Amino acid sequence: xxxxRLLTFLLLAAFFIQSCKKDTVVGTAFTTKPFxxxxxxxxxxxxxxxxxxxxxxxxxxxxxxxxGTKAQKQIIMTIKLSNAINTPGFVLGTYNVDAASVxxxxxxxxxxxxxxxxxxxxxxxxxxxxxxxxxxxxxxKQITGTxxxxxxxxxxxxxxxxxxxxxxxxxxxxxxxxxN
Amino acid sequence: MYSNNIKKILLLTVFIALMTVGAKxxxxxxxxxxxxxxxxxxxxxxxxxxxxxxxxxxxxxxYGLDGAYYFYKNLGxxxxxxxxxxxxxxxxxxxxxxxxxxSSFSADNAAVTGTKRYQTVNILLGPQxxxxxxxxxxxxxxxxxxxxLFSTPETYVNLYDGDNQIAAFYQKSASSTVLAYSGTAALxxxxxxxxxxxxxxxxxxxxxxxxxxxxxxxNTGRLVTRQPFNTINTTIGLNFGL
Numbered sequence: 001x002x003x004x005r006l007l008t009f010l011l012l013a014a015f016f017i018q019s020c021k022k023d024t025v026v027g028t029a030f031t032t033k034p035f036x037x038x039x040x041x042x043x044x045x046x047x048x049x050x051x052x053x054x055x056x057x058x059x060x061x062x063x064x065x066x067x068g069t070k071a072q073k074q075i076i077m078t079i080k081l082s083n084a085i086n087t088p089g090f091v092l093g094t095y096n097v098d099a100a101s102v103x104x105x106x107x108x109x110x111x112x113x114x115x116x117x118x119x120x121x122x123x124x125x126x127x128x129x130x131x132x133x134x135x136x137x138x139x140x141k142q143i144t145g146t147x148x149x150x151x152x153x154x155x156x157x158x159x160x161x162x163x164x165x166x167x168x169x170x171x172x173x174x175x176x177x178x179x180n
Numbered sequence: 181m182y183s184n185n186i187k188k189i190l191l192l193t194v195f196i197a198l199m200t201v202g203a204k205x206x207x208x209x210x211x212x213x214x215x216x217x218x219x220x221x222x223x224x225x226x227x228x229x230x231x232x233x234x235x236x237x238x239x240x241x242x243y244g245l246d247g248a249y250y251f252y253k254n255l256g257x258x259x260x261x262x263x264x265x266x267x268x269x270x271x272x273x274x275x276x277x278x279x280x281x282x283s284s285f286s287a288d289n290a291a292v293t294g295t296k297r298y299q300t301v302n303i304l305l306g307p308q309x310x311x312x313x314x315x316x317x318x319x320x321x322x323x324x325x326x327x328x329l330f331s332t333p334e335t336y337v338n339l340y341d342g343d344n345q346i347a348a349f350y351q352k353s354a355s356s357t358v359l360a361y362s363g364t365a366a367l368x369x370x371x372x373x374x375x376x377x378x379x380x381x382x383x384x385x386x387x388x389x390x391x392x393x394x395x396x397x398x399n400t401g402r403l404v405t406r407q408p409f410n411t412i413n414t415t416i417g418l419n420f421g422l
Contacts, residue, residue: 027274029282030289042340043288071341 035068037075037147037168046070051143051175055086064090064133064143066170072109074118075165077131077147078102088177089138097149099126106151106163122153122163129165142172207254207310207317211247214380214417218242218264221410224388227273229280233408235388236333237298238267242413246366246380248308248319258308258321258364262382263301264413269294269333277335277402284401285342293336296353300409302327302384304362317368317376327360327386332407349396351404354389360409361385374421382413 030036036045046068055062062084067076080101081091095102107118129149136143147168153161219225220237228234244262251257269277269292278292306323334353339345362384368376388409 023268025269025271025274025294027269027271027276027278027292027294028289029275029278029280031282031287036288044341045288047286 034173035066035170038166039073040163040165044070044073046075049173051170051173053088053090053143053175053177055084055177055179057086057180060084062090064175066173066175069118074105074107074109075168076103076105076107078104079131079133086179087138088141090133090136090143092133092136094130094132097124097126097129097131099124102131104129104131104147104149106149106165120151122151122161124149124151128152137172138177140172141175141177143175144171144173145169205253205312207250207256207312208374208421209247209249209256210376210419210421211245212376212378212417212419213243213245214378214415215241215243216380216413216415216417218266218411218413220266221412223408224266224410227276229276229402232402232404233406235298235407235409236267236269236273237409237411240265240267240298242415246417246419248310248321250310254310254312256308256310257305258319258323259303259305260323260364260382261301261303262384262413263299264411266298266300266411268297269335274335277337281337281339281342281401285339285345287339287342289340290342291338293338294333295336296331296334298332299330300327301330302360302362304360304384306362315370317370319364319366319368321364321366322362323364324359324361326357327384327388327409328357329354329389331355332389332391344398344400345396347395347397350394352392352394354391354407356389358386358389358409368419376419376421378417378419380413380415380417382415384411384413385409 030043031045033045035049048069050067053064060083062081064079079095097104104124106121108121109116109118131147133145148166151163217239219239223233224235224237226234227236242264246260248256248258274292274294278290282290304323304325306321308319308321311318332354335351338348362382364382366378366380368378371377386409388407390406391404
């Protein structure tokens, strides 16, 4: 009888221990794509990318243009250098948005007269962001850098909306170089 | 693979039957209980996202009842009922699955919520042959039976801006009964005429349960359709002669 009691106790104890294990675990992961940003708290990695550096002999200027599009959102960044030289590289540095030679547009896709088009969602004013070009491999034609900015828009009822685009990065992103 | 293992069991059974020739004394029938650890093996243990048979099984607690009835000298028929727990997803594995789904679906990010765990009971029956040497007895058993799954890990996958898969989906927990087979070796030490201390190793294999999904709209990425089940349990217990 004692053996049966011991057996019953052991089995019930083990079952009780096992029954208490009801954990929930949440794992997360973010894209490792070479061009991405955090738009209003959500990771965004464009699936359509255009990345160019263009030299103009006529104006002796060089323009870096990076455009990404995905899920009704589009970011276009442009940096224009004056007195540039005709090489496939680009000057490293931090470029603050000045709405003239350093421009960023945050666009969203909207229905305009039956056509879906990308239009600016607010304005990225001078001083409201920056682009850092941290590395350029002019042989492989790859560019690396970061960016962040905010776009401010005002609705018809004067309600102000601010879109925060933070933690933007482009890593070893291939570009095409054009000289004309 | 599965049929090969069945053949091995049949050959082992024939071997055991042949071994009965020349056996001298009748071995006492017994019953008992055991407890120990269950270790996941092979694909069941694997944590590779890209292996659709990977089960993320763990080491866990096992316990149960065991007995054998000897009907001819050293040859008997043994049976066991075993509960075993083979764990649940941990954070590292959930992160790994999330990374895999993010990549497979070209999503911006993914969240994988893991709930439930491997909890099973197997009931197995098969021929047993026992070698005796002094106070030691070595039992060899090949058995087959059923594996009842009370639950398997369930995952809820939430993708953000994924290709071909907009809604979140579940990989559902399974609670079915499937066939299983086992090979067991147990070393018994005679503490007294009717009490034995037993060290036991039991290999268990099954094709496992079918796995279903809810809300999944594409076969892109990791797709588990059946979860193979392979474990080896090492236990200690007491047996009582009848």
